[in-house]
Amino acid sequence: MPTPRDLVYRAYNSSLRRHLPSERLPRHIGVMLDGNRRWARLRGAETADGHRAGAENIAPFLGWCEEAGVEVVTLWLLSTDNLNRPTQELGPLLTIIEGVVEQLAHTGRWPVRVVGALDLLPAATAERLVGAASSTGAVDGMLVNVAIGYGGRREIADAVRSLLRDAAESGTTLEELADTVTVEDIAGHLYTRGLPDPDLVIRTSGEQRLGGFLLWQSAHSEFYFCEAFWPDFRKVDFLRALRAYAERERRFGS
Numbered sequence: 001m002p003t004p005r006d007l008v009y010r011a012y013n014s015s016l017r018r019h020l021p022s023e024r025l026p027r028h029i030g031v032m033l034d035g036n037r038r039w040a041r042l043r044g045a046e047t048a049d050g051h052r053a054g055a056e057n058i059a060p061f062l063g064w065c066e067e068a069g070v071e072v073v074t075l076w077l078l079s080t081d082n083l084n085r086p087t088q089e090l091g092p093l094l095t096i097i098e099g100v101v102e103q104l105a106h107t108g109r110w111p112v113r114v115v116g117a118l119d120l121l122p123a124a125t126a127e128r129l130v131g132a133a134s135s136t137g138a139v140d141g142m143l144v145n146v147a148i149g150y151g152g153r154r155e156i157a158d159a160v161r162s163l164l165r166d167a168a169e170s171g172t173t174l175e176e177l178a179d180t181v182t183v184e185d186i187a188g189h190l191y192t193r194g195l196p197d198p199d200l201v202i203r204t205s206g207e208q209r210l211g212g213f214l215l216w217q218s219a220h221s222e223f224y225f226c227e228a229f230w231p232d233f234r235k236v237d238f239l240r241a242l243r244a245y246a247e248r249e250r251r252f253g254s
Contacts, residue, residue, distance in 0.1 A: 016239040024246040026199035028072040035205030035229030048092040053231035055100040072143045080151035098128045105132040111139040115191035116150035152215030159189035204230045
């Protein structure tokens with residue numbers, strides 16, 4: 001039976017949702033799922049327990065995004081810096097990430113796309129991730145990007161390398177490329193090429209920095225920093241982020 005607290009929470013959520021202007025909601029949301037380790041430490045739990053708790057919150061979050069009409073969600077699950085963590089932490093984390101990506105794919109609700117430097121990951125992990133994403137190729141719905149082995153500087157460097165290779169294959173010289181290359185040319189070689197840039201970037205855990213997330217794509221994004229650790233991030237926190245976004249006047253760099 002719902003408690004009075006539950007009823008108040010549901011009523012508040014409903015009120016927030018009703019008052020969100022649908023025409024001012026984001027198409028693409030990027031999320032930095034931060035705070036799993038600190039969540040576990042505060043509870044005297046193992047780090048892996050925090051990562052598992054964070055993984056369990058991903059599908060509900062995607063459901064909230066779907067309800068709000070979001071078209072693309074990019075989840076930062078593992079940075080290139082995280083790959084330098086001790087083996088005893090990185091091993092279980094990779095297993096958890098493999099599992100959650102496969103679970104998302106298995107639902108058949110969302111097309112899943114892996115973005116990141118897969119060559120930096122263990123071969124078995126990269127194979128599982130690519131296989132899970134490939135199985136959703138025919139799914140029609142909100143696109144879910146899972147950023148794994150991802151770093152914004154690495155992405156831009158990879159984009160430039162890809163651009164140079166394409167130019168070489170087409171017979172374009174470096175001098176010709178230097179004279180003609182545009183912002184759009186580089187954007188067309190990013191991991192997220194073909195997708196709209198994020199309108200809103202959310203970071204949990206109280207940290208107020210990008211840490212390298214979608215460096216190129218977030219030039220005109222709005223940012224929302226939430227104090228809750230990712231495992232504790234609730235629907236009401238999400239709706240508050242949408243409300244804050246809807247209330248802002250976007251200036252697109254001006």
